[in-house]
Amino acid sequence: MLRMLILGLLSCSALALGQPVLFEKPLSPRIANYDIQVSLEAEKNLLKGREVITWYNHCEAPLGELQLHLYLNAFRNSRTTFMQESGGALRMMQMGREGWGYIELNAIRLPPTGELDPLRVRSYQPNIEDWATPFALQSARDWTPHLEFIRPDDANPDDRSLARLALPSPLAPGQAVAFEIEFTALLPSPPFARTGTWKEFFFVAQWFPKVAVCQDGKWSGHQFHANSEFFADYGVYDVRMTVPDDFVLGATGIESDRIDNGDGTATYVYHAEDVHDFAWTASPAFLEFTGQAQDVSIRALVQPDHAAQGPAHVEAARIAVEYFQDHYGDYPYPNLTVVDPRRGALGAGGMEYPTLITAGTFYGRPEGVRLLETVIIHEFGHNYWYHLLASNEFRESWLDEGINSYTESRILNHAYGPQGDQLDWMGLKVNNIQMHRSRYLSLPDADPTVRRAWEYYNRSSYGINSYSRPAVFLETLRRHLGDDTMQRILRTYSERWRFKHPTSRDFIQVAVEVAGPDVERFFDQALYSNAVLDYAVTSITNRKMRRKGFGFDLQIEDNEEANGEFSDPDDPEPDAEGEEEVYESEVKLRRLGEFRFPVELEVVFEDGQTIREQWEGEDTWASFRYTRPWPVSSATVDPQRRVYLDARFINNSLTVQRQSLGVRKASARWMFWWQVFLEMLAF
Amino acid sequence: MVFRALRDGFNGLRGQWRLLLVYFAANFCFALLMAWPMNSLLGSFAGYRVEGARLAEGIDFEFLTELMEYESQAWTALMSLAAPVTVGYLLFSLFLCGGALTVLWEGRGYSASLFWSAAARHFGAFLRLALWALPLLAVLLIGLALINLLVELAAGGDPYESTTFWSVALQAGLAGIALLLISLFVDYGRIHIVTTGESKSIRALLEGIRFTLGNLSRTVGLVILLLLLSGLAALLYLPISNWLNAPHSLAVWSLILLQQLYVLWRLALRLTRYGGELSLFRTISRQDAKNAEKKEEPGAVDQESRLEADQPLRP
Ligand SMILES: [Zn+2]
Numbered sequence: 002m003l004r005m006l007i008l009g010l011l012s013c014s015a016l017a018l019g020q021p022v023l024f025e026k027p028l029s030p031r032i033a034n035y036d037i038q039v040s041l042e043a044e045k046n047l048l049k050g051r052e053v054i055t056w057y058n059h060c061e062a063p064l065g066e067l068q069l070h071l072y073l074n075a076f077r078n079s080r081t082t083f084m085q086e087s088g089g090a091l092r093m094m095q096m097g098r099e100g101w102g103y104i105e106l107n108a109i110r111l112p113p114t115g116e117l118d119p120l121r122v123r124s125y126q127p128n129i130e131d132w133a134t135p136f137a138l139q140s141a142r143d144w145t146p147h148l149e150f151i152r153p154d155d156a157n158p159d160d161r162s163l164a165r166l167a168l169p170s171p172l173a174p175g176q177a178v179a180f181e182i183e184f185t186a187l188l189p190s191p192p193f194a195r196t197g198t199w200k201e202f203f204f205v206a207q208w209f210p211k212v213a214v215c216q217d218g219k220w221s222g223h224q225f226h227a228n229s230e231f232f233a234d235y236g237v238y239d240v241r242m243t244v245p246d247d248f249v250l251g252a253t254g255i256e257s258d259r260i261d262n263g264d265g266t267a268t269y270v271y272h273a274e275d276v277h278d279f280a281w282t283a284s285p286a287f288l289e290f291t292g293q294a295q296d297v298s299i300r301a302l303v304q305p306d307h308a309a310q311g312p313a314h315v316e317a318a319r320i321a322v323e324y325f326q327d328h329y330g331d332y333p334y335p336n337l338t339v340v341d342p343r344r345g346a347l348g349a350g351g352m353e354y355p356t357l358i359t360a361g362t363f364y365g366r367p368e369g370v371r372l373l374e375t376v377i378i379h380e381f382g383h384n385y386w387y388h389l390l391a392s393n394e395f396r397e398s399w400l401d402e403g404i405n406s407y408t409e410s411r412i413l414n415h416a417y418g419p420q421g422d423q424l425d426w427m428g429l430k431v432n433n434i435q436m437h438r439s440r441y442l443s444l445p446d447a448d449p450t451v452r453r454a455w456e457y458y459n460r461s462s463y464g465i466n467s468y469s470r471p472a473v474f475l476e477t478l479r480r481h482l483g484d485d486t487m488q489r490i491l492r493t494y495s496e497r498w499r500f501k502h503p504t505s506r507d508f509i510q511v512a513v514e515v516a517g518p519d520v521e522r523f524f525d526q527a528l529y530s531n532a533v534l535d536y537a538v539t540s541i542t543n544r545k546m547r548r549k550g551f552g553f554d555l556q557i558e559d560n561e562e563a564n565g566e567f568s569d570p571d572d573p574e575p576d577a578e579g580e581e582e583v584y585e586s587e588v589k590l591r592r593l594g595e596f597r598f599p600v601e602l603e604v605v606f607e608d609g610q611t612i613r614e615q616w617e618g619e620d621t622w623a624s625f626r627y628t629r630p631w632p633v634s635s636a637t638v639d640p641q642r643r644v645y646l647d648a649r650f651i652n653n654s655l656t657v658q659r660q661s662l663g664v665r666k667a668s669a670r671w672m673f674w675w676q677v678f679l680e681m682l683a684f
Numbered sequence: 685m686v687f688r689a690l691r692d693g694f695n696g697l698r699g700q701w702r703l704l705l706v707y708f709a710a711n712f713c714f715a716l717l718m719a720w721p722m723n724s725l726l727g728s729f730a731g732y733r734v735e736g737a738r739l740a741e742g743i744d745f746e747f748l749t750e751l752m753e754y755e756s757q758a759w760t761a762l763m764s765l766a767a768p769v770t771v772g773y774l775l776f777s778l779f780l781c782g783g784a785l786t787v788l789w790e791g792r793g794y795s796a797s798l799f800w801s802a803a804a805r806h807f808g809a810f811l812r813l814a815l816w817a818l819p820l821l822a823v824l825l826i827g828l829a830l831i832n833l834l835v836e837l838a839a840g841g842d843p844y845e846s847t848t849f850w851s852v853a854l855q856a857g858l859a860g861i862a863l864l865l866i867s868l869f870v871d872y873g874r875i876h877i878v879t880t881g882e883s884k885s886i887r888a889l890l891e892g893i894r895f896t897l898g899n900l901s902r903t904v905g906l907v908i909l910l911l912l913l914s915g916l917a918a919l920l921y922l923p924i925s926n927w928l929n930a931p932h933s934l935a936v937w938s939l940i941l942l943q944q945l946y947v948l949w950r951l952a953l954r955l956t957r958y959g960g961e962l963s964l965f966r967t968i969s970r971q972d973a974k975n976a977e978k979k980e981e982p983g984a985v986d987q988e989s990r991l992e993a994d995q996p997l998r999p
Pocket residue numbers: 379380383402405
């Protein structure tokens with residue numbers, strides 16, 4: 002109640018003070034709010050900033066401390082947790098001494114006792130003079146000594162990416178605290194792992210002291226790890242960025258003002274509501290391309306190197322925005338900015354921030370090589386799965402990257418399919434989902450999907466379980482449930498859990514509600530076990546019998562066991578004495594993996610007749626028997642490849658006849674390539 | 685003269701089907717060293733699978749993924765054959781070259797003894813010639829590095845991607861031209877060895893360079909004509925092979941036949957190149973001799989007739 006009152010007043014005050022209001026009714030609990038002013042010293046790669054954080058305790062317990070992410074410190078030295086995990090020390094060494102980055106807190110000030118009033122804090126913000134004394138300085142308390150670095154994840158004493166700030170007195174639930182931090186930050190150069198600068202290009206992310214998330218009475222702050230990056234609360238950001246006046250700037254949110262300071266610098270004022278992070282970019286070289294996707298305006302800031310691909314940036318963003326809005330719920334923000342990182346700064350490419358994403362391309366890109374489209378569609382997808390639905394990426398990265406990889410493959414297929422949606426070049430046609438499956442198969446069972454990001458067997462297993470495996474099992478589910486049901490699951494999840502911190506259990510609950518209780522079993526296996534799915538046809542047996550006269554006593558005449566070695570069954574010809582020949586056939590299936598899933602069996606007889614069977618796939622094997630005038634010629638489990646999670650399609654079928662023609666054709670083609678290759682090399 | 689050389693090259697090939705057959709057999713056998721293991725690998729992996737039948741329609745990405753993933757050992761073993769097979773073929777085709785040039789130069793038609801003995805006789809010299817050509821490749825690499833340096837000087841240490849792209853394209857183009865020239869140097873060096881019995885490979889290479897550069901438009905023109913003919917064959921091959929890409933027996937066997945015909949055509953072009961180069965060499969050498977004769981006072985050695993005398997059996 003108190004919160005509602007404060008929030009109501011907040012938006013009124015914002016309105017009164019000239020900041021635009023995006024959402025009359027807040028979309029999110031505005032827990033962590035930031036007023037920041039920062040100036041960029043471009044030649045030194047340095048940021049000098051001050052921020053006022055207004056933070057509301059929604060944590061259902063009185064809190065004696067706050068936790069702060071200081072993620073630029075991940076690049077501080079070669080012994081930080083991030084550097085040790087990423088092995089980036091090697092890469093950093095190439096960058097030289099000036100390549101490092103850090104954030105230093107110069108001062109922390111709390112307002113005078115009894116003045117923890119967020120309204121007062123915010124009311125100072127828009128007036129630049131008041132930045133000198135946001136807390137009426139004569140009585141502000143210097144709180145700097147109360148900051149302490151903590152390492153809950155690995156006790157690494159060299160890591161300073163997470164800190165605790167003790168509060169003067171416990172902050173009760175529903176209460177707010179406001180405090181001011183002065184900081185200096187050095188940006189890594191060239192950009193390394195998401196943030197930094199290269200020559201005139203700046204991509205500024207993870208750059209300001211930011212409050213961690215408190216849930217259920219406990220802080221869940223994490224150090225900066227190689228394998229994950231985001232978990233934060235929503236809020237309102239008012240950010241003033243002062244940069245050289247010839248720079249073009251793009252940032253999270255909308256530009257509400259640009260002030261020419263008359264000293265060779267300009268200050269851009271940006272405002273964002275109901276976002277949980279803020280990133281910005283600046284460069285004098287950017288070319289600007291714009292477009293519209295339904296009610297969202299798109300702005301692409303493209304390097305001169307890629308001027309010809311400017312429209313492709315806008316078009317890919319349009320495809321992504323429209324598909325998402327049509328299928329997975331509304332994108333509430335008015336705009337999206339796509340940033341093309343400078344050559345030499347690809348470390349800043351392929352990243353997602355609220356309403357701001359980075360892409361990455363190269364000069365001379367062939368049309369069918371859809372890396373640019375893939376990365377834009379993927380990064381925009383994060384504006385749903387990471388941003389609108391702020392799941393904990395440290396603990397359940399699949400909820401973000403995995404669902405996002407699935408939707409990425411859906412959109413690519415929708416826009417560029419059905420074949421070659423990812424790569425369609427020189428006769429090579431590969432779909433995105435096929436790439437994901439291929440990656441999944443390289444290490445399918447090292448971990449369960451859900452695990453803390455830094456506890457996977459290795460980085461590859463983290464990648465597979467966060468991206469590819471979820472993409473493949475969600476694709477399996479889509480083929481099983483149908484497009485509509487699958488889309489309804491994602492839409493319901495996206496609409497119900499936006500601006501909250503959903504967990505895997507919340508997702509499963511939505512899926513059960515939409516698609517029925519059976520899917521719970523599926524997710525239990527897919528998320529919490531390392532079970533591999535592999536169904537196989539392991540044997541076909543055809544026995545020729547004679548059926549005498551009117552009595553139906555069957556006699557076995559010969560036995561052709563199709564089990565690895567096969568013999569050609571004779572054609573059954575009607576016997577001269579009127580005896581009719583029949584075949585008793587048996588097809589055996591096995592479940593070779595631990596993953597259980599219902600499958601379909603297709604049995605084809607020599608006369609072309611086809612029978613379909615269902616197997617619930619629970620037992621270790623199953624057998625199907627037939628008595629027919631023709632022998633079985635082949636059997637295939639999951640003939641339509643609905644169960645895309647199956648790790649071996651090759652053993653899904655068995656044929657009685659040897660398939661020489663196909664083998665010969667493929668071998669001949671391989672031989673032909675070699676003949677031509679050798680002949681071209683010879684001199 | 686270039687067209688005449690090309691015609692001579694084709695004419696020289698007429699009746700030399702056994703020569704072509706030797707070349708085809710060599711190419712076929714070396715490629716078979718790579719193809720046979722692949723055939724057994726595919727047979728054991730997909731021989732009794734529906735996927736095996738689907739191979740007749742084309743190769744599916746999922747199939748390829750599983751083949752690489754689940755047969756990685758067989759695959760590695762197969763690929764470890766690639767380098768020895770390639771080097772073996774290069775050496776063997778170098779060996780054959782001595783026989784082919786001799787048979788085409790003599791013009792008496794193919795005889796096994798002539799072919800194989802000439803191949804054996806010239807192999808050592810040809811191999812040394814090829815080794816002498818390696819420094820030329822080094823020069824080429826240095827040249828490319830110089831271009832890089834020039835681009836860097838002109839565009840600075842931070843060139844636009846387009847500059848880098850076009851500089852790489854330019855370098856690739858220049859490298860292609862340089863490789864073509866080097867192959868011509870080597871070709872005419874070998875012709876020099878075969879026609880004069882030159883025993884010093886380095887001298888033969890220098891002769892090859894002198895001849896190629898001294899008659900640049902003709903030597904290069906001939907090769908470009910042959911490249912065009914080869915490209916034309918590729919242009920014909922592609923649509924027909926697509927058309928034959930159906931999963932039934934007749935189409936598959938026709939495709940295999942077409943593939944072999946295409947290879948045969950490429951090999952025929954190689955022999956045509958040898959024949960054409962020999963013809964060019966002969967014509968130009970004669971002209972040179974005549975010109976020299978006009979300049980020399982009468983009574984000097986008649987180079988043309990000496991050439992004729994050395995090779996009395998020219999048609
Ligand atoms: Zn991602």
